[in-house]
Amino acid sequence: KQEVTQIPAALSVPEGENLVLNCSFTDSAIYNLQWFRQDPGKGLTSLLLIQSSQREQTSGRLNASLDKSSGRSTLYIAASQPGDSATYLCAVRPHTGTASKLTFGTGTRLQVTL
Amino acid sequence: GAGVSQSPSNKVTEKGKDVELRCDPISGHTALYWYRQRLGQGLEFLIYFQGNSAPDKSGLPSDRFSAERTGESVSTLTIQRTQQEDSAVYLCASSLAASGGYNEQFFGPGTRLTVL
Numbered sequence: 001k002q003e004v005t006q007i008p009a010a011l012s013v014p015e016g017e018n019l020v021l022n023c024s025f026t027d028s029a030i031y032n033l034q035w036f037r038q039d040p041g042k043g044l045t046s047l048l049l050i051q052s053s054q055r056e057q058t059s060g061r062l063n064a065s066l067d068k069s070s071g072r073s074t075l076y077i078a079a080s081q082p083g084d085s086a087t088y089l090c091a092v093r094p095h096t097g098t099a100s101k102l103t104f105g106t107g108t109r110l111q112v113t114l
Numbered sequence: 115g116a117g118v119s120q121s122p123s124n125k126v127t128e129k130g131k132d133v134e135l136r137c138d139p140i141s142g143h144t145a146l147y148w149y150r151q152r153l154g155q156g157l158e159f160l161i162y163f164q165g166n167s168a169p170d171k172s173g174l175p176s177d178r179f180s181a182e183r184t185g186e187s188v189s190t191l192t193i194q195r196t197q198q199e200d201s202a203v204y205l206c207a208s209s210l211a212a213s214g215g216y217n218e219q220f221f222g223p224g225t226r227l228t229v230l
Contacts (some may be wrong), residue, residue: 034218042219043118043205089157093217101147101159101173102219
């Protein structure tokens with residue numbers, strides 16, 4: 001059974017810092033990995049999707065890397081801003097069959113302070 | 115264009131009552147998913163629909179839970195005889211397809227269900 005772990009569970013940084021969020025998964029047979037942010041009382045916003053054949057994806061100040069063989073992904077946020085405060089979730093999609101259901105980590109709650 | 119919408123945004127019910135939650139996916143998205151997020155826990159997959167194929171119900175926690183989808187549009191998640199442990203945020207997502215490179219999932223705002 002796939003298990004997804006995110007470390008740290010919570011993180012507080014001052015504005016302007018670069019930071020890294022970690023995601024690890026136990027079964028490397030994945031189709032892709034997706035990073036989301038979740039704001040309180042709201043749904044999930046997709047940030048980046050990395051296919052299993054890719055090593056990284058970039059969008060603005062965000063960069064996500066994937067090392068499938070070691071079961072790890074990182075989300076790098078450059079020059080953090082207070083508006084980045086949210087819970088960040090990673091989720092993996094299994095490679096086998098047609099299953100598209102995502103297995104989620106429990107998230108990293110990020111607070112960017114002024 | 116419009117994203118995934120869900121209604122109601124909040125629902126408070128008494129233990130033992132039935133509830134229906136609604137999801138409107140993004141137009142043209144053939145795949146639709148339901149997840150549950152209990153307080154302090156990660157999202158749990160419940161069920162997914164792909165076109166006219168039989169739904170994958172493997173995540174439904176009990177036979178009190180059921181879901182339907184009309185064609186490739188609206189879906190309803192029904193919880194019968196609600197229990198307090200059903201209290202959670204129920205999230206719906208849709209994707210262009212379930213397989214291939216078009217399966218990025220887009221989520222709705224969720225329905226917060228509270229069972230008293």
